[in-house]
Every structure is written in structure tokens, then in C-alpha cells.
Amino acid sequence: MSLLTGIAAVALLALAGWWPSVRLVPVMAVGPWWARFSIALCLGAAIVGLVQIALSACGMPLGFTAPLILAAISVVLCRVAPATETLEQSAVPAMPRLLACGLLTVALLGSLEAVGSPFRSDAMRFWMPKSRALATSGVTESPLFMEAGRLSFHRDYPLLVPSLLAPVFGVTALDAAAGPKMVLHSLQLALLGLAAFLLCRAGSRGRWLLALLVATPMFLRLEQRESMTTTGFVEAVPALFLLLLVAGVDRLRKGEGNGADLIVAILAAGALGAAKLEGQVAVLLVLGTWLLVGPQGRPAAFRVGVGALFLLGPTLWIQGQVASEVPAFRPGDLLDVEHLVTRGIPVAAGLFERFLDGSALGLLPLLLVGWAIADAKREGMRQHAFSLVLVLGVAAFLMSVYLATTMHPGRHIHTSAHRLIFQWLPAFAFLIAQAGPSDTKERKA
Amino acid sequence: MALRISLFILSLLFGLGAFVLHGRDVVYRPAFFQKWEVDHPDVRYPTEWQRVHFENTEGGHRRNDWMLMAGALAVGCLLVAFRPNIASQIGIPAAVLCCGGIALGLGLGAKAGGNLFGHIGTAKWNVRDDALVTAVGPLAPIVRDLRDRIPEDHAVLLVGLEDSALTATSWTLYPRPIYAITRGIPGYMQLGEVAAELSKGPVGSQHPGRWVIDLAAMSAGGEERGLPILLPIDP
Numbered sequence: 001m002s003l004l005t006g007i008a009a010v011a012l013l014a015l016a017g018w019w020p021s022v023r024l025v026p027v028m029a030v031g032p033w034w035a036r037f038s039i040a041l042c043l044g045a046a047i048v049g050l051v052q053i054a055l056s057a058c059g060m061p062l063g064f065t066a067p068l069i070l071a072a073i074s075v076v077l078c079r080v081a082p083a084t085e086t087l088e089q090s091a092v093p094a095m096p097r098l099l100a101c102g103l104l105t106v107a108l109l110g111s112l113e114a115v116g117s118p119f120r121s122d123a124m125r126f127w128m129p130k131s132r133a134l135a136t137s138g139v140t141e142s143p144l145f146m147e148a149g150r151l152s153f154h155r156d157y158p159l160l161v162p163s164l165l166a167p168v169f170g171v172t173a174l175d176a177a178a179g180p181k182m183v184l185h186s187l188q189l190a191l192l193g194l195a196a197f198l199l200c201r202a203g204s205r206g207r208w209l210l211a212l213l214v215a216t217p218m219f220l221r222l223e224q225r226e227s228m229t230t231t232g233f234v235e236a237v238p239a240l241f242l243l244l245l246v247a248g249v250d251r252l253r254k255g256e257g258n259g260a261d262l263i264v265a266i267l268a269a270g271a272l273g274a275a276k277l278e279g280q281v282a283v284l285l286v287l288g289t290w291l292l293v294g295p296q297g298r299p300a301a302f303r304v305g306v307g308a309l310f311l312l313g314p315t316l317w318i319q320g321q322v323a324s325e326v327p328a329f330r331p332g333d334l335l336d337v338e339h340l341v342t343r344g345i346p347v348a349a350g351l352f353e354r355f356l357d358g359s360a361l362g363l364l365p366l367l368l369v370g371w372a373i374a375d376a377k378r379e380g381m382r383q384h385a386f387s388l389v390l391v392l393g394v395a396a397f398l399m400s401v402y403l404a405t406t407m408h409p410g411r412h413i414h415t416s417a418h419r420l421i422f423q424w425l426p427a428f429a430f431l432i433a434q435a436g437p438s439d440t441k442e443r444k445a
Numbered sequence: 446m447a448l449r450i451s452l453f454i455l456s457l458l459f460g461l462g463a464f465v466l467h468g469r470d471v472v473y474r475p476a477f478f479q480k481w482e483v484d485h486p487d488v489r490y491p492t493e494w495q496r497v498h499f500e501n502t503e504g505g506h507r508r509n510d511w512m513l514m515a516g517a518l519a520v521g522c523l524l525v526a527f528r529p530n531i532a533s534q535i536g537i538p539a540a541v542l543c544c545g546g547i548a549l550g551l552g553l554g555a556k557a558g559g560n561l562f563g564h565i566g567t568a569k570w571n572v573r574d575d576a577l578v579t580a581v582g583p584l585a586p587i588v589r590d591l592r593d594r595i596p597e598d599h600a601v602l603l604v605g606l607e608d609s610a611l612t613a614t615s616w617t618l619y620p621r622p623i624y625a626i627t628r629g630i631p632g633y634m635q636l637g638e639v640a641a642e643l644s645k646g647p648v649g650s651q652h653p654g655r656w657v658i659d660l661a662a663m664s665a666g667g668e669e670r671g672l673p674i675l676l677p678i679d680p
Binding site for chain 2 (some may be wrong): 001002003011092103106109112113115116117118119120121124125128129132133136143144147149150151152172173174175176177178181204205208211212214215216217311342345346353356357358359363364366367370371
């Protein structure tokens with residue numbers, strides 16, 4: 001029963017995102033079915049999640065009503081206002097058969113693992129109680145979100161994921177997990193689908209990067225390391241919206257984008273910031289980098305920023321309500337030179353080790369760095385200025401988290417650095433693939 | 446030809462490195478780094494036990510990371526040495542990393558798949574509506590009993606450091622308000638004394654009733670072994 005409810009919720013999310021995906025991402029109209037499903041699910045999750053958060057901020061319990069209404073509106077609009085822009089089928093290159101087999105295997109194994117294995121620590125302690133609380137009352141009325149001493153209170157976890165899981169948790173039995181996990185895992189499948197679609201279009205380098213991304217051990221549950229399957233972490237959700245945001249921003253800053261790309265970027269930024277606290281930092285990093293290095297499209301960067309801020313309103317308001325009780329970040333520590341040196345060196349070493357972690361991330365980070373250096377030698381740093389500033393921003397964020405909070409790298413770094421690197425890997429793979437010489441040649445041809 | 450021989454030698458060296466690391470349990474940081482950490486102790490470790498525990502955990506992770514990376518590079522070098530045309534598209538270093546990474550992914554994926562199919566049909570994998578045994582294992586009857594005994598509006602204070610018991614109770618006892626007191630109960634104290642001490646504190650006092658759960662006793666088998674798990678704080 002729980003699993004069926006989860007499948008129904010996934011269908012509603014995809015339906016809710018179908019019309020927006022057809023209108024905003026016209027290349028999807030001629031893309032393969034899995035790519036169309038992925039982007040529809042991604043946009044559907046963003047729209048439904050943000051609407052649900054706003055409803056909860058108004059004091060409403062979250063159920064299936066909003067997803068049903070949004071799905072119905074999308075279906076009606078598909079009839080009333082279908083896509084007008086048409087593209088040729090050749091705009092979407094076919095995926096090599098071997099690569100498709102690998103992708104399918106990982107998707108199937110991951111799905112079987114996700115629906116049948118139990119939730120783990122974070123999901124049991126934080127995501128489930130938050131989701132169930134949202135299903136019964138509005139966020140402002142539930143003490144779970146307001147009382148910092150409670151076990152399930154976690155200020156780093158905003159409400160997008162609980163608001164997507166709440167309808168399923170609200171109607172399933174107390175000890176059932178398959179349905180909510182189906183919803184979470186569908187977003188990981190959407191990440192694989194979106195990454196496959198974007199990387200396949202980026203020439204041979206993109207296809208190699210896709211092969212390595214799919215082979216990344218974190219997509220499956222492993223014995224030697226916590227993985228990013230939907231057993232406990234939800235990192236695929238921010239990774240999905242980050243990839244969508246970076247892809248949209250990349251088109252806009254190159255002057256290739258239009259109004260539809262702008263809306264997609266705004267939606268992705270809003271959903272990313274509502275998915276996790278570090279997602280809010282990621283939105284700021286992407287926008288800041290865009291303003292710093294891209295002369296083109298600066299007004300668009302402002303528009304995305306303002307739009308995202310508008311969508312993030314309920315999230316930030318809720319965060320402001322709950323965060324004041326927990327002393328978390330001490331910026332003063334970042335000005336203390338002795339503190340920076342004595343703590344900074346072990347932290348930097350720990351982060352470097354995590355970056356080279358073959359058992360979780362495979363050899364993908366090494367390849368990304370190698371290709372970025374090779375491109376920079378050949379064509380100069382300008383080609384990679386966006387990626388480079390973004391990397392420096394992410395590294396500075398990670399370092400400052402460890403230097404200005406009570407978190408100790410020995411206790412946390414193996415999970416939190418992995419999570420953050422996993423969130424950013426698909427986006428960086430996309431950026432490095434875009435800069436590849438094979439892609440440039442193919443595009444020119 | 447020289448390139449292929451070099452790649453073959455590199456493959457042997459990486460393979461040897463992976464083999465050596467396979468025989469070890471942990472790999473610690475270099476000596477100069479350990480000395481640095483001794484000279485600059487981190488006040489954020491509450492106890493020496495925790496410092497040693499996390500250092501060993503990190504050492505185990507490091508051993509796995511390096512072993513797998515060396516193994517993947519060995520396979521990558523070997524594949525490119527035998528099929529140099531792979532490198533013609535993307536260059537030798539990238540080809541080594543791609544082949545090694547994909548081989549690593551295939552290896553770990555096959556292992557994860559094997560484990561998964563081993564679990565299907567057992568209590569470790571199910572999609573039914575009662576997944577408590579799958580989620581919390583042998584703690585299932587204990588947490589079911591706790592759920593029956595504690596009223597839904599009463600607060601629950603969890604005392605102990607046992608992670609799996611903490612997770613199991615937080616899952617099972619929803620919607621009861623749960624507060625975690627992350628310290629172990631000293632050997633000389635009974636659960637009743639802990640409850641008496643907690644009754645003086647404010648944690649959870651706004652609720653109609655409060656209960657304390659000893660996570661260590663719960664993990665050790667609970668009341669069947671004569672260890673009290675649950676006591677009311679404000680009888």
C-alpha cells in the first residue's frame with residue numbers, strides 16, 4: 001500500500017511538471033522518454049515542493065490536495081496551451097548502447113535497493129518526523145520545528161524534502177517506508193536522467209564523464225562507506241536542482257538562453273535553497289560567480305537572484321524563526337589567525353583526502369581536475385573562470401564551516417564533505433564537459 | 446611501444462600498492478602530521494576515547510580509499526596498455542582514469558548488486574507496510590513494547606550513546622517529543638537515580654509526563670536480561 005501511494009505521488013509530481021517542462025525546455029519535446037520524464041519530475045518536484053512550503057507556512061497541513069490540483073492544472077494546460085516551439089529530432093544525440101546499459105543497471109539496482117531497504121539515521125531521525133509533522137499541522141503550529149532541544153529539530157534541513165514526503169507519510173502505516181523512499185528515489189533517477197541528457201549532448205568528453213558519473217560508487221549502497229542511495233541521505237535532491245541551475249545559468253551567461261531558461265534557473269534556485277541549508281549557500285555561490293566572471297547577462301543574474309529570493313521567502317522566514325535559538329556559525333573565528341592555522345591545516349588535509357576518496361566518488365574528481373588543467377593550458381584560464389571561481393567558493397564554504405562551527409572534521413568530515421562533493425559533482429561534470437574541445441568542434445561542425 | 450611498457454610497469458606498481466594496502470586494517474596519517482595534531486590539540490574532542498575512536502575510523506576509511514584508488518589505477522593502466530586506441534580520443538591520463546573509474550564502479554556495483562539480491566527474500570529487504578524489523582532489526586519487539594507503554598503526549602528522554610538504539614526509538618516513538626541526552630550512564634548509577642536527577646532538570650517538563658530510556662540497556666537486550674529500559678521521570 002505504501003509503495004503504491006509512493007508511485008502515485010511520483011506520477012503526480014511528473015504530471016505537475018509536464019506542462020512547465022514542455023513549455024520551458026523545448027528540447028525535451030523531442031528528447032527520449034526518460035529525459036522528458038526526468039525534467040518533468042524535476043520541475044514538478046520544485047513547483048509542488050515550493051507551493052507546499054508556502055501552504056505550510058500559512059498553517060495548512062500537507063496532503064495530496066495541492067499535488068493533485070497542480071497535476072490537474074498541468075494536464076489541462078497541455079490541452080489548452082501546448083508547446084509552440086518545435087525542434088528537430090537530431091537536436092538530441094542517441095546514447096551509446098553500452099552506456100545506456102550501464103545507466104539502466106545502476107537505475108534498477110538503486111531502485112530495488114531504495115524501496116526495499118530500511119531508512120537510515122538521518123531519514124529516521126529528521127526527515128520522517130518532519131514529514132509526519134507537516135502532514136498533520138502547519139509548520140508554524142508544530143512544536144517540532146520551533147523547539148531547538150528536540151531530537152528531530154535540525155536547522156540545516158529546510159522543508160522541501162519533508163513537504164514532498166508529507167502526503168505519502170500522512171497516509172501510510174506508521175512503520176512503512178517504501179512509499180516515501182519511492183518519492184525520494186524518483187528524484188535520484190531524475191538526477192541520473194538529467195545528467196545523462198545534458199552530458200550526452202556535450203560530445204565524447206561528456207559521454208566519458210557520464211560513464212564515470214554513473215560508475216560513481218555513491219549511487220549504490222556500499223559496505224565500506226555511507227552512500228547516497230535514498231537509505232538515509234537526500235543529497236540527490238540538491239544535486240538535481242544544482243545541476244538544473246548551473247545548466248540554466250551556463251546558457252544565460254553565454255548569451256544562448258532566453259526567458260524560459262531564466263524561469264527554469266529561478267525555479268531551480270528556489271527549490272535548491274529550500275532543499276538544504278547548503279543549497280542556499282550554493283545559490284549564492286552560483287549567482288555570485290556569475291556576477292563576478294560573466295560580463296554577459298548580469299541583469300539576468302539579478303533577475304534570477306530576486307526571483308529565487310521571492311521563491312525562498314517562506315523557507316527563509318521559517319529558517320529565521322527556528323535558527324535564532326541555535327548558536328551555530330561564529331564568523332569571528334575566521335579572523336583569528338592562530339585558529340585558522342592550527343585548525344585549518346587538519347581541515348584542509350581532511351578535505352583533500354575526501355576529494356581523493358575512490359571508495360565513494362570513484363576517480364571522477366581527478367578526471368575533472370585533470371581536464372580543467374589541460375583546457376586551461378591549451379586555451380587559457382578564461383575558459384574555466386566560471387568553474388574555477390565556483391570551486392574556490394565551494395572550498396572556502398567547506399573550510400569556513402569547519403573553522404567557524406563546533407563541528408570537528410574527525411567526526412563529520414567523512415559524511416558532510418562527501419555529501420557536498422556529491423551535490424556538486426554532476427554540475428561540475430556538466431561545466432567541464434561543456435568546455436571540452438570535442439564539444440566545441442562538434443558544435444562548430 | 447615504450448609507452449605501453451611504461452603503462453604496464455605502472456599498472457604493476459599500482460597493483461602492488463593495492464595488494465600491500467589490502468593486508469592492512471588501517472592507514473594512519475604521516476608522522477609529521479600526527480605530531481602537528483599532538484602539538485595543536487583540538488578542544489572540540491570531548492574525550493580521549495572519542496579522539497582515538499575517530500582516528501581509527503578515519504584510518505580504516507583511508508586504507509579503503511587508497512587501496513581502491515590504487516587498484517582502479519592499476520586496472521586503468523593495464524587496459525590502456527592493452528588497448529591504446531582508447532587514449533586516442535581523450536588522451537592517456539584521462540583514458541587511464543576513465544577506464545580505472547569505470548572498472549572500480551563495475552566491481553563495487555557487482556558487489557552491491559550481489560548483496561542486494563542476497564537480501565531480497567530475507568528480513569533485510571521488504572516493501573510491506575510493516576517494515577519495522579527491516580528498519581531496526583532485533584530491537585523491533587522492544588520498541589513496539591515502548592510504544593505501547595508511553596502515552597503519545599508524554600516526553601521521552603533518551604540517555605546513552607548507542608546510535609542504532611537512538612535511531613530506532615526516534616523512528617518508532619513518533620509523535621512523542623524526544624530529547625536526546627548524549628552521555629552514557631556511569632556504571633555506579635541505576636536508571637532510577639538517572640530519572641531522579643533528570644526530574645530536577647527542565648528538559649521536556651512542559652509536557653504532561655516524562656519518561657527516560659536507557660539506550661545502552663536497550664542495545665544489550667533489555668528487560669529480558671533484567672536490565673530496566675524505561676522509567677517514568679515524574680511518577
